[in-house]
Amino acid sequence: MRGLHAYSIVGVLWFVSVCCCFYGAQACLEEERKALLQLKDSINYYPNNATYSVLEDWVREDCCQWGRVDCSNSSSHVIEIDLDSARDPSWFGVWYPNATLFAQFKELEFLDLSSNRIGGWVMPEGLCSLKRLKTLYLKRNQLDDRSLPSCLGNLSSLEELYLSDNNLRNPIGMSTGLCGLKRLTQLDLSDNNLHDQSLASCLGNLYSLQNLELSENNLTFTFGAISTGICGLKRLTILRLRDNNLHDQSLASCLGNLSSLQGLDLSENNLTFTSGAISTGTGHDIPTPSFKIFWQ
Numbered sequence: 001m002r003g004l005h006a007y008s009i010v011g012v013l014w015f016v017s018v019c020c021c022f023y024g025a026q027a028c029l030e031e032e033r034k035a036l037l038q039l040k041d042s043i044n045y046y047p048n049n050a051t052y053s054v055l056e057d058w059v060r061e062d063c064c065q066w067g068r069v070d071c072s073n074s075s076s077h078v079i080e081i082d083l084d085s086a087r088d089p090s091w092f093g094v095w096y097p098n099a100t101l102f103a104q105f106k107e108l109e110f111l112d113l114s115s116n117r118i119g120g121w122v123m124p125e126g127l128c129s130l131k132r133l134k135t136l137y138l139k140r141n142q143l144d145d146r147s148l149p150s151c152l153g154n155l156s157s158l159e160e161l162y163l164s165d166n167n168l169r170n171p172i173g174m175s176t177g178l179c180g181l182k183r184l185t186q187l188d189l190s191d192n193n194l195h196d197q198s199l200a201s202c203l204g205n206l207y208s209l210q211n212l213e214l215s216e217n218n219l220t221f222t223f224g225a226i227s228t229g230i231c232g233l234k235r236l237t238i239l240r241l242r243d244n245n246l247h248d249q250s251l252a253s254c255l256g257n258l259s260s261l262q263g264l265d266l267s268e269n270n271l272t273f274t275s276g277a278i279s280t281g282t283g284h285d286i287p288t289p290s291f292k293i294f295w296q
Helices: 002-025 030-044 099-104 124-129 150-154 172-176 224-231 277-283
Strands: 069-071 078-082 110-112 135-137 160-162 186-188 211-213 238-240 263-265 292-294
Touching: 030 078, 030 099, 099 124, 124 150
Parallel strands: 078 110, 110 135, 135 160, 160 186, 186 211, 211 238, 238 263, 263 292
Antiparallel strands: 069 078
């Protein structure tokens, strides 16, 4: 009987500990809950006191149960925040979020702020403190050259960065911050106003890059450094350069070095392939049968 009693106690203690771990893991931290509510207030702010509101389910005590938020099962820290299109552009003006609010999320891995008419940041260094951030979406906003913090290089865990459809031309943060992202595998800078010098000093440093999106810019590749930078991206598998100002000589010396390349989009440029050099580049050192080139 004593043995049975002992087993019963052990079983009860095990059950209680499992329940505590399970339920405790889903209870969000109070400081992170407060930061989320401050973000909600910032998103909903409208100068004419309109009643429009988003994130209406952000009211319950446990923020881990809120929509657009995900927490770690082990630590209860917020690890994902998805605010894509949280601000209705027909109601709100340009948004300048206080980036220090994001600094409260010590274990944040995923942040999506797309389509919110972000024009810049208040205290941008707060965004750069997210040491565990792996994925950052900032596409379809109104970011200009002054809007990219030069401290972006502090995001040492960042693997994916999406900056398409903004107003970037020659951002200071591109060379001083972006070049330091050594783990970056996905970079989308399409649909901006970038020119050759915008990227010249940077691309070659991103040696982990696998997917590079540069479509719909003002690139000509006549400035040699940008070609040199791309030629050094030995792990690149996808390169999209659609709708720029490229001509046959732009890429002639580069493409043959991209031995891992599987997809290349050169459509809507000024290419004729009559020089022979670019054809040689696309055919040499790219033996994979899955390689696709789009240029017409």
